[in-house]
Amino acid sequence: MQAYSSGFAKVYQQKWGNFSAVVAPILLHFYRETPSGQENQPVLDLCCGAGHLARLLLEAGFPVTGLDLSEAMLQHARENCREYIEQGKAHFIQGDASDFAVEGKFGLVVSTYDAMNHLPDLEALENCFKCVRKLEPTAFVFDMNTRKGLKRWNGISISEEEDLMLINRGVYEEGLPKAWMRLTGFSKQENGSYERFEETVHNLAVPLNWVKEALLRSGWQKIRFTTLRDLKQDLAEPENEGRVFVVAEP
Ligand SMILES: C[S@@+](CC[C@H](N)C(=O)[O-])C[C@H]1O[C@@H](n2cnc3c(N)ncnc32)[C@H](O)[C@@H]1O
Incomplete structure (x- = not known):
């Protein structure tokens, strides 16, 4: 288990929001083109950390639920998104991404900045894929560091x-x-x-075809390896990238 401690969470909150700033417009562009996005359905941010991405999705008008193992990270997320929590548009809950259930309907599930690499093993990863699949979102989009x-x-x-x-x-x-x-x-x-x-x-550090097989076993049908350069462009050789974005659809 890898719940960030309070000292590390404080530094994460202060220093490491940049990735979310880069990722958010690309995820928003992707989501807005889907029927669920056009209906403004809520987003689940799995391993939401300090809520940097959640805040940007909320600012764009989407309700967000964030789930994270670390209470220290969640405290920052609640602080960062305070007014949206007060308006009932944001919820932050403690939980393990490899074994969770959340109430409600989500059009999109996201997990960013190495969070899926943080799960302890392939079994936990597959359990996570199953938990997300049960929510029946339009898509699950997450990034992973490759072995390269x-x-x-x-x-x-x-x-x-x-x-x-x-x-x-x-x-x-x-x-x-x-x-x-x-x-x-x-x-x-x-x-x-x-x-x-x-x-x-x-x-x-797992081969991407293992990730793909775990997604298929979890009920996902369409699995694409892409990059932030273009979430619609499938990579011919995903293992040649340092980081891939996985787009899984039912
Ligand atoms: C690198 S941070 C990414 C945070 C956020 N997604 C972002 O883009 O900034 C990884 C996060 O995963 C959380 N985490 C690690 N293992 C987890 C698990 N099994 N379940 C839920 N959260 C987990 C950590 O507490 C941490 O907040």
Whole structure:
């Protein structure tokens, strides 16, 4: 299980919303072209993190439910989307993406920024696909780091900003089922002192055809590997990408 701790969640909230800013317009464009999107059906954001993406979807007019394992991340999500929660348009719930059920109808289910790689194994991934399928959305769109992409995790990197010093130690060898990253950070607090945090995260490193087979076994019929460049353009060689976007439809 990989629920982010409070120290890491605070830094995530402050520093790592950029991916959502890039992804949101592309997901919105995709969803608006579907009948469910045109009917403004709600979106389920699985492993929603600090709610960066949820907020952008809410701003675009779609009700959103976010689900995440980490209460610390959910607290940021609730804060980031406070007015939409008050209006009854946003809900954030704690849960495990590999074993969940949520009330309501969702036109689209999304999961972004390595979240599916965070599940512990292929069995958990398949369970997740089944839980999503039961909701009967128009599509489930998620990204995954490929084994090629995870090669960039190998090694040590240090980044230093005025308010954050971050040391990443990554290990991934081809053939291993997971890549691991140990993050040690020092983040500046309001009183000027630095708080230390540690987080160890893993990414599942599985062949994409295994992912496809797990989706097919879970009842998804149309599975496409794409990139953010164009969610409609199928990739001929998805394993050559560092990150793919998977579009699964019933
Ligand atoms: C890299 S963050 C991505 C957050 C968000 N989707 C985004 O785009 O910024 C991964 C998130 O997955 C959550 N997570 C990891 N394992 C999970 C699980 N089994 N069920 C639900 N959430 C999980 C973590 O707590 C974290 O918030």
